[in-house]
Amino acid sequence: MVAKKICFAEAIALIIILVINRIILGIPKSLLVNSAFSATLTIIFVSIITILIILFINKLFKRFIASDILDISEFLAGNLLKKIVGILYILLFLGISILCLSYICDVLKSIYFEDADKLFLALFFIIGIVIVNRMGFSSIIKSNLIIVILTTIVMIVMFVLSIQLFVPERLFPLLGFGIKENSFAGLTDVFAFSGLTYIMLIFPFFKDTQDFYKTNIISTILVTIYLAISTLCLLLVFPNSVISESIFNMYILARLTDLGAFLQNTDFIYLLFWILSIFSYLSINMFFITNIFKKITNLKNRTAVVYAFSLIIFVSILLINNITSYNFLLNNVYKYYMIAVIVLSIIILILANIKKKKNSNKT
Amino acid sequence: MNNFKNKILSFLDNLFIYKETNKYDFFLPEKESCEVNTQKKDEMDISKQTDYEDIFPNININLEYMQIKYNALINSDVVIREFNLIAKNNEYKAFLIYLDGMVDSNMINDFILKPLMLRNSANTYIKDNQNKSITIVKNNYGIKKVKKFNLEEYIFNSLVPQNSIKKYTKFKDAISDINSGNCILFVDTISTVFSLEVKGFKARSIGEPSNEIIVRGSQEAFVEVIRTNTSILRRLVNNENLIIENIDVGKISKTKVAVCYLNNIANEDLVYEVKYRINNLDIDTLISSGQLEQLIQDDSSIFPQLISTERPDKAVNYLFEGRVVVIVNGSPYILIAPGVLVDYLSSPEDLNLKHQYSNILKLIRLIAYFFALLLPGLYIAITTYHQELIPTELLLAIASSRETVPFPLIFEIIIMELSFELIREAGLRVPSPIGPTIGIVGALILGEAAVSAGIVSPILIIIVAITGISSFAIPDFSLSFTLRLLRFVFLILGAVGGFLGIALGIFVYLCFISNLKSFGVPYTSPYIPNSNFTNSTTSFFTKPIWKREKRPSFLNPKKDNEEGKISMLWKKSKKEKE
């Protein structure tokens, strides 16, 4: 299956699409109630911890070349563990897709389409995801690369144009609420770096297996830069009381940026590219869901299951009625679930490594 | 009732259940970029047989060598005519080698074959067959030197009544003369060959290209006769590695189809794939290259996958890059495989002009592409859902002009677009005296009258006109058709869903393009997957001529470098050269 391999740049784009969507959906509030300087410090601190975790995972993966977490769990404890881990990951991706889709439909409904149904807006996304997933893996990856590059350029333009709105005094007080509060608030937000979930699954797709290790580190560094710059821009333009109260932070930043009389009211360009990146993100999620499902049930081909899962997502967004339940589900339920899954995966990796070492010691 | 139920079940089956389809997937693996090996590869030329320099006296070795050199067994227009040459009433074996279509066959018949083959008074004259002997006195005794009969001089001086003959002793001279249209005569027992000037290819009765007009470039176009087209290619390529293979397609019509490629540059898998597809067609008749294009393309999607052109200079540029050219007898449009998206947006003039001019033109074409695709959809999306984007005065102007219009906006746009397409279609068939006038005048007056009658608003006329003009600015005819079709899809999406619909359309469009392959080459090359677009000849923006060093690596050619690292050697100062 030559066409199923991805190269270096595409893999990095695969992980960056996660952080772009994290920024669009809203950087976690606990990072945003500080002054600009302390928020950036928190992000750098959390990123250092994440890089250490990633280096550790890299080392654990060195014994298992081109195999993802499902193969490793099968090696460790057989089919049962593989099925359990597979179901956990499917629920993870389903959850974030449902949350993301419901959020974006809510936001679009309140900004542009007041008369439309939330389900009608979600129908657009679902149709796009289904069509694209029937076309195959390589088309998703390639269009993802194009979309990530374009969105990055557009966001850099937005950040550069917002420099004229900076109020440098919002950097102070330097340490925000104090060092202790900063670091502990930040730790649980490792999930802002939710690329860790994808890392467990993409190893088999690499053309050149050495790229995997490089990809992890480079993408984490890029994710840090993204988050740091966007937090800095947001907190320097708005006071943190305004930011912590608003629902769609990047949108209110986009509304203010202009270039004199030349470029006014340009927030629709940013919104167009953000919608494109959400399309891409949801299709990649759907691809991974169906891929895992195919692996644990030994399906021949995954295109038939796409319909079933899309229907599940489509209907489940009705579960989330309003923004408070969304916040509750995202920050209190989903966050800890994701951390639990990542910790479980790392434990499985460690145990599999020990087992492999024992086996190789025996023989 | 059962029938109906079965039909519904089979329809749902086809829609939802996965069926194993043997999808034909030909994939051309991309060349890895390894700087070290290109040097070696260039030296290891494929046609590296032992190159002979001097011509042999033995005719069989000559014959074999020329057959190998010209791939005479597969090349369909290389003619080798063996015959017995009569000189001094003796028969010598000889053969003629020439390229069909480049020579005037009457001249060969009357002035080469006739005097040499048929016995006439010139070549049967044996009167001075006596060996003339000369006595030289040296050292007090006489040596008798017998003058041998010099066949070469004899043929050259007396037998061939041709106005321009040259004698060659080296193979490379002979080959270069064959390439330019001469006819070479090899005779047994002599190691000189004669190059006879019998050029007879057609030039300039070929007309001007009717649909691909450029300002600065050759004004030749292909014609319907396949031999003339191949002769144009031979003339421009001027290299013996150009292979033109002949395939007969169609059980009844047996149309001649020629597949042309450069042997030492084009990828063998690509060539084999093209020939394989053309050879395995089960049809009765083939009339034009348009039909052949539909029969051998990868996917029956609305995007064109083969470049079709009627200009020889465009074809030859692509041949030198490593692509394959397919000519169909009876159609002046030839096909070039593979064709990627950036090729359809470039015009043949881009390589002739300075790179600054052509880059600006490419930018304009890119803008025209977006306008032709998205402008009506964006207009209806913005005015229906996102009114805050328009400046206030423009908004009030649009609103006031739409006050009196009875139809909703989507109906108006569809009426205007349909009438524009009608005018376009009718303009093709109006008799010639009134043809151009109907086009321009009709559009203008129709628009003005429609505005005064209050059916459409004036802003809409501008939008439709700009969209139409942009679709004319796309150089390739098939791609502009694609844009015309997709414009309606985006229109409906924009009317139904505003920006969300347009984003859906763009996303599916991008995925569609990424999935498409043209003869194994991904449609979005050379950008994705990442090829060498910085110094290759195919990329969207034209590079300056000194930067077009390599051939595009998505074609995986055998010979990488097109020009040296420094192509303008005259710019180096004399000191550096030494």
Next chain:
Amino acid sequence: MNILKKTISIILISILILLTLTGCKYENNSIENQAYVIALGIDKGKENLLKLSFQFATPSSDSTSSSSSGSETTTTTVECSSISSGFNLMNSYISKKLNLSHCKVIIFSEELASIGIAEEIQTLINKIQIRPEASIIISKCSASDFIENAKPNLMSLIAKYYEIIVTSGKYTGYYYNSTLENFYSSLEEGLIEPTAMLGGINVENLHYIDKNINYIDIDSSYVAGTSLVEDENLIQLMGTAVFKDGKLVGELNGQETISHLIITNKLEQCIINIPDPFSSDNLISVSITLNNTKNKVEFVNNSPFITVDTSVEAYILTYSDASNYGTEEALKIIEKYINSYLATHISSYLYKTAKDYNSDIAGFGKKVISKYTNINKWNESNWSENYKNAFFHVNVSTDLEGSTLMINN
């Protein structure tokens, strides 16, 4: 039978497709079915009610002319108990749907502002349709009168009129554009108190000359509506409204606004009159552009001691045969006069804001917050109450470039 089944299936499928298009109710959203609000005015009505005034732009109704010769406007007023229900009432009254995405100015009356407008500002920010660049004007008369008298006298398009009039403060210095976003941020943040433009209608009976002010300073001592312009009754913007805790506590006239802009580093250009050092009856008009202002805050016995260092560039605009500004000593003397003139005025403005209004509109809070490293400590220091104990020291240095075209030696 086959044909019947075919037609039934086709009809069923087309109904299915049409059902999916039910979300596109764009009939109501079409561009000509909406009423665009250009200006919004909020007054205090009877008892606890609010009075909302809307200025709509009506597109001109003839379509044969290629461009509209002028846009007419209509103004309507409604009394309601809250802003959102006011929109609703207005929707039921006019035929088209209300669209606020092109609202350029929001006008509050002075009466309402003294009671407090924090809640209204927050409601307006919450409405997504209103762009955050809409300007805030506090009008000395009622908002509905202000809107009715807002007729563009040098141009024909009303929206452009509003866009231009709020930016002309850049070259006079008499007022400064305050947008909805700025106002809201300042309200929430606590580093700087919000300000807004003062507007009013220029009528005869409001023309007012303060006898206490030297005639030199008269031109810049007006607030909106009191300047001596003789024309039909049109709106005028001049001066700044000072807020504290969301309530209007005072106003600044033209001269004080110039000082305010100098301190907050926003002045682009202005013209002031200074007394002529060479003859006591005349005055010199000088055009000033700001170079830089540095503020420093130190704490002396827990009360803030603020130093302001300003440097400006100036051109002389007055020219007469009797004047003698060409020599270097003359320029130096005039520079000294400008320095002292500006220093006195800036000082008086600062003490006015500190003692009379107790409102830190100059933004010294930004300098104070850099001394703290913890947000809690900053909150405890209670800067907004501490401001009234402030002491000021102002230094001005002028760079006089001479006059623009002619000079006599």
